[in-house]
Amino acid sequence: MAKLLALSVCFCFLVLGASSVTFRQQGEENECQFQRLNAQRPDNCIESEGGYIETWNPNNQEFQCAGVALSRFVLRRNALRRPFYSNAPQEIFIYQGSGYFGLIFPGCPGTFEEPIQGSEQFQRPSRHFQGQDQSQRPLDTHQKVHGFREGDLIAVPHGVAFWIYNDQDTDVVAISVLHTNSLHNQLDQFPRRFNLAGKQEQEFLRYQQRSGRQSPKGEEQEQEQENEGGNVFSGFSTEFLSHGFQVNEDIVRNLRGENEREDQGAIVTVKGGLSILVPPEWRQSYQQPGRGDKDFNNGIEETICTATVKMNIGKSTSADIYNPQAGSVRTVNELDLPILNRLGLSAEYGSIHRDAMFVPHYNMNANSMIYALHGGAHVQVVDCNGNRVFDEELQEGQSLVVPQNFAVAAKSQSEHFLYVAFKTNSRASISNLAGKNSYMWNLPEDVVANSYGLQYEQARQLKNNNPFTFLVPPQDSQMIRTVA
C-alpha cells in the first residue's frame, strides 16, 4: 500500500502571504500593544513525500508577543517524520490518527531490546523483514518507543531528538507549538528546527530575516547560504563523519542527505511500513480510549529517562469541566504531567456546544495560543484599556493568540466547536470574571454595588445570577433567573 505517491494538493492558505513581507522591526518594544488581534492561518506549506508541514509566520506581532511559533503537520499512511530537535520546548497535540513516536534523551540507556530470534514473547507489530531473510537480522536495541492516539498531548523538551510515525490508514494531523521565549532557549527568539536527516530546509528558515550585519572579514554578501537546505550532518565534512561514525563514504553520503530524491522532504514514506519493537499487548491498550495509559506512572522513582511524555486530553477522556448542555474542557499541566514543569508549558482542550458560551475570563500567568480544531466560535478579546481588539468568528484551522491578562469570551457557532489552547506556563491558571466562583462571585456585595453603581438587588444579581462556572448553556435553553 501507499506504493504510488501522488503529491496531493497542499491544503494551505496563503492568505497572509503578502503581509509576511513587512517584517517586524528589530527588538521592538511594545510588541504586546495591539490595536487589533488577527486570527491567523498558516501562510506556508512544505510538501514532503509522506505528508506536509504548514507554518505560521513567527514574525507576526501576535506570535512575537506570545513568544511562540506554530506549525501543523500531516502524516499519511506509513509516513515517518524524520528525527529533528528544536531550540525551545514544544507541545504537540494529536488532533487525528495514531502511531508511534520516539524521543532520544542523551545519557539514557536503550531499554527496548530485541529478543533472540524465534522467541515470540515480544514482537514487531508490523509485517517485517520484507525482502530480507529473517535469520540474517541481528538484534536491535534502542530507547523507548511511545504509542500515540487522537487527543494526545506530547511534550518534547528543547534539544531532544524526536521522530513520529503513522502506521494506520487514517492521516495523522497534529498541531505543534514551540515556546521560543522560554528561558530554556538561550538563542535568540527565532524558532529553529535542527533536522537530523534529509536535505530539506528547516521549516521556519524562510521567515528568517536577513541580518544586515557584515562579516568582519569583508565578504559581505557571500552568496548568503546556498539555501538548498540540509540536515545537521550535511554541515560536517566527510572526513569527520567517517571518523565519528566509523563508516565508509557511501553511508556518509546518505547521512549528509546527498542521495535523496527531490521530493522526500521532512516526511518520508516507509515502503512496507516501519518495523518497531513494542510489547504485543501494548498496541491494543494504547489505542483504546481511557485516560489511564498503560505507560503512565508518575512514581517517585521517575527520572528523565523514564518520564511520561504524553497525556490524553481528547474527547474520550474524563473532563475537568463538564456541563451536558454547554460542553467540556480538559486541561493538562505540571500536576498531571510533571515533565511540563521542565518545559514551562500546559494545554487545554475544549468542546463547546452551539450557542453555549465560555464566560469572560483571563489567563493570569500565561499567554494562550488557541487553535480552532473544528467548527467556529464568536470570540471577543479585550485589552487593558477596555478596547475590544478581537471580535470575529474564529474558524476551523485558524489560530488566535490571547495575551496574558487580556479578557476573552467565546460563543460557539457550531454544533461542537473544538479547540486546543497552548499556554506558556506549566501551571497556567485562568480567572473567570462571571459565573460561580468567579471574580464577581467572590467580591463583597457592597463592593460590587459601589464599584458598579448598582442597587443591592442588582449587585446580588450580578454576583449570583450565573450558577455556571466556566461554560454557560445557550440562552434559550434556560430562563434568565432572578434571585429573590
Add this chain to the structure above:
Amino acid sequence: MAKLLALSVCFCFLVLGASSVTFRQQGEENECQFQRLNAQRPDNCIESEGGYIETWNPNNQEFQCAGVALSRFVLRRNALRRPFYSNAPQEIFIYQGSGYFGLIFPGCPGTFEEPIQGSEQFQRPSRHFQGQDQSQRPLDTHQKVHGFREGDLIAVPHGVAFWIYNDQDTDVVAISVLHTNSLHNQLDQFPRRFNLAGKQEQEFLRYQQRSGRQSPKGEEQEQEQENEGGNVFSGFSTEFLSHGFQVNEDIVRNLRGENEREDQGAIVTVKGGLSILVPPEWRQSYQQPGRGDKDFNNGIEETICTATVKMNIGKSTSADIYNPQAGSVRTVNELDLPILNRLGLSAEYGSIHRDAMFVPHYNMNANSMIYALHGGAHVQVVDCNGNRVFDEELQEGQSLVVPQNFAVAAKSQSEHFLYVAFKTNSRASISNLAGKNSYMWNLPEDVVANSYGLQYEQARQLKNNNPFTFLVPPQDSQMIRTVA
C-alpha cells in the same frame, strides 16, 4: 460625613512633564548606563471622586533600567479604589491611614459568610443597611477581606484582582511599585492596569508609545483608540455580558461603565460607608500596633488561598537594624512573608536621624527603588567606573532608582528622614562597604594595606574604626577613634 465632595487640588508635581515627550528609543541596549541618575517626582495626577492617583513616567531611563513602574494613590474618607488587576507583581506600602482591602484569588472559595440575620456573633463594622430594611438583606459570601494600617506592605500578585477602601477620617496614602520586568509578566515591559469597573482610562495609558506598526489590513490610523477609556467589561458586547452574567441590559450598562458620572474615576466615594463582613474582635486588633498581626501565620498548611499577603514594617514594629543615635531599618523578604517568593520582590523601611549616615553599600542581587516618605537626605550613588551619578538631596515625595551593584550612601538632612525601598528580588541582600562586618572589615589586613597602599596601622583603622554596621551616628556625637 463626607457627603460634600470637593475635588481638592491635586498635589502633583509636573516637573518632568516636558521630558516625557522624549520617549526612549525602542529596545535600547545600554539602558543601565547612566551619566546621571535623576530623582523623580510624579509627572501626572488623575483625580477621582474619592481621591487621586499620581504616576511616574515608566519610560524614564531609570525605571526602564530597574524594570519597575511607580505610582502613589490617596484615598479620602469612605473612598473605594475599585477592583483592578495588573500584568506584573506589585508591592504597596501604606504610608498613612488604615482600612480594608481584598484580593480575589481565582479558584479559591468564598470563606467569609454572612450569618443568619439576627445573629450577632459576627457583625459588619460600619453602620450598615442604611436606606434599606435590614430584614430584606440576604446573606452574602465572599473571599477574605484584609485590614491594613500604617506601615503595612501589601503583596499583590500579577493577575489577581485587588480593591482597597478607606473607612477612617485620615486619608490613606500609599506608594505602589509594579515589577514589569518580572518573569511573571509575559507581555512587554509596559505597566498595565486592567480596571474591572468604571470608565476611566488606566493610569499608565498616557505613557504608552504609539506603535509605528501598521495593521495588516491597511487601516493605518483608524482613530487610534477612542481614548475615552473603559474597564475590561466595556470591551465586551452587551450580548456576551448579558449571557455570561445572566443579567438584564440595565445591569450590563453599569458593568460596562456606561452610567458613570464624569468625575468618578478609579476611586469612588461610598455614600454612608462600605458595609463589610469582618470578625468583630478583628477590627480592634489590626489597628493596634505590633508586628504580630492576628491573621499572620505561615504554617505548613498555607496555600495560596490562605496566604498571608501583608506585613507591617512601619515604625511601630521592631527594627531589624537599630541604633538609638542613628536610626532604624526594617526589611521584609520571602523569609518573613513567603508570598514574596512568588512575586520576586522585597522591601525595606528606614528612618535615619539628622546627620546620621547609611554607610556606603550596594544591592547585590536587586535593583532598588527608594521613595522618600518624609524629610530629605543627601544621597550619593556611584557607578562601576567610579563616577558619582547622583549627588543631591533626595526630597520628600521624590523617588530614586539605585541600580543593582551601584554603590550608595545617604546622610539624613532632617530630624527623621523616612523612606521605603522596593527591591526587585524576594531575597534582596546588601553588601556594606564600611563598618562592622562590612567588605572592608572582612578583608585580611594585608590585603587592605596592599590594595590601598596603606601602612598597617592605617589599614587597621580603615578596617576597624567604624564599629557600626549600617547606620552611623552623626560625627559630632562621637569622636574619631583611633584603634591603638
Add this chain to the structure above:
Amino acid sequence: MAKLLALSVCFCFLVLGASSVTFRQQGEENECQFQRLNAQRPDNCIESEGGYIETWNPNNQEFQCAGVALSRFVLRRNALRRPFYSNAPQEIFIYQGSGYFGLIFPGCPGTFEEPIQGSEQFQRPSRHFQGQDQSQRPLDTHQKVHGFREGDLIAVPHGVAFWIYNDQDTDVVAISVLHTNSLHNQLDQFPRRFNLAGKQEQEFLRYQQRSGRQSPKGEEQEQEQENEGGNVFSGFSTEFLSHGFQVNEDIVRNLRGENEREDQGAIVTVKGGLSILVPPEWRQSYQQPGRGDKDFNNGIEETICTATVKMNIGKSTSADIYNPQAGSVRTVNELDLPILNRLGLSAEYGSIHRDAMFVPHYNMNANSMIYALHGGAHVQVVDCNGNRVFDEELQEGQSLVVPQNFAVAAKSQSEHFLYVAFKTNSRASISNLAGKNSYMWNLPEDVVANSYGLQYEQARQLKNNNPFTFLVPPQDSQMIRTVA
C-alpha cells in the same frame, strides 16, 4: 625578589581591533543567526604593575549571542589582583600557577582569626611583619582565605567581592567568563567590574557604547566621563567616606585611589609578599594533586558562608571520560559543586590526543564558550540549516562560542590539545550524535534505515560501528570495523 618591576611586553593580540569600531546595533534581534562564527583573540590588554588583563570585545556577535564576556589575566610573583565585584556570575579557570584568593560574602562572619602572639599553632605562610616589630602587630580577623592551584575552577557569584594573589614564582594564568545574560544580572547585558581599590578604569569600559541618550537637563555632551577611571570609593565625597569609615582624610585619599602610582592598575605587586593567616598543614595539602581538596565538603549543613567555591578539573584529577588512545574530559556542574546552581554555570576541561576526535555533538541546554589552552584542533560547527559556520583550526589562545543546539566536532592537531569550555547552565548536558549511546545508537534500526535511505546492513553500521562514547582514537590506530 620582584623589587625591580619591568613592565614586560603585553602579549595581547590586537587582531580584531579594527572590527571593534563597528558596534552592534542596539537590541538587535537575530543575534544568534550567523553566517560564520569567528574564533576570537583578546583585542585589548591592560598592563598593571603585577601582571596584565586581556579582554575580548563583548560586543562581538558571538559573545552577544551567548551572553558572556571573556577575559584572561596573568599574575606575576607576589602579584595581588585588588578586590572587585561584578554584575554577573563568573567562573575562573586556573590554567597555571597557584596562590590564594578571597571572596567576601556579606553577612558572613570573619572566621579566620589570628591567634595570640607567640602561639605557633597557626602561622602566616610567608615571611611576615617585615619592617615592623612583630610584637606591635595586633590580631587580625577576616573571612576565609582559599588556596588555589592549577586546574581549579573558581565560582564567583554576582556582587561578591573577590581578590586573588600569586605567592609562587610561576605566573598565575587564568581565564574568566562573566555570564552577563544571567537572570542574576538585573542591569543591561554589559559586563561591569566594580573595582574596590585603585584608580584604573574597569576592564570592559572601553567597549561601552556611547549612549545616544540625552540627559534630560540639556547638557548633552558634558565631557562624557573624565575617563580617568576610579574605584567605587572614588565616587564618594571625602566627607561621606570619612564619616562612613571613621578615618582621617589621609586614609580616605588612598581609599579613593588618589595616591596611586600611574603604573599600578588592577594588579599590584606586594613588596615582600602578602602575609595571610592560613592553617599550616593546609598549604601543603592544597598544592598536592588529587581532586579531594581538604576544604571540600558539601554536607547538609552547608550555607552560603561556608559554601565550597572551587573544584579542580585539571589533568591531575580523575577524568569523567577517558580513553587512553584518545584523551580525557572532566566536567563540573551543580552536582559536583552546588554553588554553581546559584550561578547558572558549569564547565568542562578536555585533553584530546593528536588526530583523535570529539564526535559530533551539541549542547542541549547551554551556550558553550571554548578556550584553547594549549595546542590546536580542527573544529567544525553546524547551524540549524545544515551550514558549516566554522571550519578552522582553533588555536592556542583563541576562544570560540558554540551556541546552544549548534552541532560541533573537533579533531586534535597537537600532541595534546587542551581546552576549557564554560557553559551557561549549571547542569549543561550534551547530546552526542555518533558513537556509543548516542542519538544514532538509540534510534530503532528501522528508523535509521528509513530516515537515511539505507539498507539494514548499512543502518546497523551507522548505528553501531563506533564503540566509543565521546572521544574516538585516531583512524590509523584502528581498523574501520564492519559489524557482521
